Amino acid sequence: MLDGRTTLSKFLIDTLDRRPGPDAASGLSALLIDVAASIKTIAAALTRGALGGQHGSAQSVNTHGEEQKKLDLVTNEIFLQHCEWDGLLAGMVSEEMDEVYAIPETYPRGDYLLAFDPLDGSSNIDINGVVGSIFSVLRRDGDREGDARGAADAAAFMRPGREQVAAGYAIYGPSTMLVLSVGNGTHGFTLERDVGNFVLTHSDIRIPEDSCEFAINASNERFWEPPVRRYVQECKDGRTGCRAQDFNMRWIASMVAEVHRILMRGGVFMYPRDFRTPEMEGRLRLLYEASPMSFLVEQAGGLSITGRERILDVQPGALHQRVPVILGSRHEVERIQRYHGEYDRGEDKPFTSPLFNERSLFLPETEA
Ligand code: F6P
Numbered sequence: 001m002l003d004g005r006t007t008l009s010k011f012l013i014d015t016l017d018r019r020p021g022p023d024a025a026s027g028l029s030a031l032l033i034d035v036a037a038s039i040k041t042i043a044a045a046l047t048r049g050a051l052g053g054q055h056g057s058a059q060s061v062n063t064h065g066e067e068q069k070k071l072d073l074v075t076n077e078i079f080l081q082h083c084e085w086d087g088l089l090a091g092m093v094s095e096e097m098d099e100v101y102a103i104p105e106t107y108p109r110g111d112y113l114l115a116f117d118p119l120d121g122s123s124n125i126d127i128n129g130v131v132g133s134i135f136s137v138l139r140r141d142g143d144r145e146g147d148a149r150g151a152a153d154a155a156a157f158m159r160p161g162r163e164q165v166a167a168g169y170a171i172y173g174p175s176t177m178l179v180l181s182v183g184n185g186t187h188g189f190t191l192e193r194d195v196g197n198f199v200l201t202h203s204d205i206r207i208p209e210d211s212c213e214f215a216i217n218a219s220n221e222r223f224w225e226p227p228v229r230r231y232v233q234e235c236k237d238g239r240t241g242c243r244a245q246d247f248n249m250r251w252i253a254s255m256v257a258e259v260h261r262i263l264m265r266g267g268v269f270m271y272p273r274d275f276r277t278p279e280m281e282g283r284l285r286l287l288y289e290a291s292p293m294s295f296l297v298e299q300a301g302g303l304s305i306t307g308r309e310r311i312l313d314v315q316p317g318a319l320h321q322r323v324p325v326i327l328g329s330r331h332e333v334e335r336i337q338r339y340h341g342e343y344d345r346g347e348d349k350p351f352t353s354p355l356f357n358e359r360s361l362f363l364p365e366t367e368a
Contacts, residue, residue, distance in 0.1 A: 005199050016029045030088060032182075034086050036178060039170040042075050055069075055125060058070045079114075082101055088110035093113075093157055094118060100154055111139055113139045121253055131257075134288055134292050137167065159316070161314065164295050167295035183299070207329055209331050211267045215249065215251075215258045220276065226273075230348065255289060286316050291311065294312050295312065303334065304333070307326055307351045
C-alpha cells in the first residue's frame, strides 16, 4: 500500500514505460532502477562511516592524477556490479576508470551508455561531510534493437549533453536523495531507509530566476578571467556596489551539494575557466559531472554555461575532458554570460573596483 505516494518505480513506469509511440524508452526505467540500487548500496556503505573500515586513501591515483580514496574504488565497483548484468548497457565510463568499461561477454549488451562519478566530493568523506554520485545516460547511436552489437568504444560517448535521455545525482546528506530528470522536469526522491524505497518528495523542482547567493572557490581568484572577477567583486561589494544588494557565499567542495542547494533555493555555482595550469580549461569533467548537472539545471528552469556557450551544446573530444562550469539561477547566469561577451568584445566598462580599471592588469598566471 503506497498511501498515495509515488515511488521511483511507479514514477518511471508512468513516465517512461507508458509513454506512447516511438519515443517509448524501452528498458530505460529498468536501467534507472539498477542505478538507484547502486545508490542505495552506496548510501548504506557511507552510513557506516569509519566503522565500515573504508576510510582513507587507496594509495592509487585516477586518470586525472588525483589520489583515489578507498571509497572511490568501492563505490565505482558498486555501480559496475549493479549495472553490468542487465543487458541494457553497451558500455560504462567513470571518473575512476581510464578507459570505457566493456560489458563482460557473459552478459548481453543493450543500447544505453552510462557515465558516472561514483563519489563526488570525496575529500569530504574523512570529515563526514556531504558527498554524492552523478550519472548520465545516453542512447547509443545507430540501429536500435541490436543485441549482437560490439562493445561501445570511447567514440560512442562523444555526444553533446543535450542528447542525454536521463541524468541525475544522489546526495548523501542527513537524508539520501535521488534527483532525476528523464527530460520532463527535474524531480527529487527521498530514500525511506527502513523500507528501501525512493519516494517522490520534490516534484518538478524550479530554480528561482533571481538569487543573491553564489558559490566559488575564492582561493583561485588570481587565476580567474576578468568577467568572473568582475561578477564576484560586484557580489562582494554588496549594497554599496553597483548591484545595490548584499550577497551570500557558500562553498561545500562537493558539486552535488552545491547544485542541490541551487535546485532547492537558487544561486550560482562556478568552477570557471582558469589559468592554474595552461592546458586546464576548468576543473569539472564534462561527461559525468558538467553534462548531467546541466541537464538537471536546465530541466529546472536554470541555465548552465561555460561562460561563453551552453554546456549541453559542448561537443566532447575525450572521455575525461574538463570544462568550465557556471550554472544556476537564470538571470544571474545570463549576467555572467553577458560579462564574458563584453570582455571578449573589449566593451567592458571600468569595473567598480580599481583593481579592474585596466584590462592590462590581468595577466594569466600559471603554477610554477
Ligand atoms: O572533482 C569534483 C569536485 O570535488 C566537485 O564536486 C567540487 O565542486 C570541486 O571538485 C571542489 O573543488 P576544490 O577542491 O577546488 O574545492
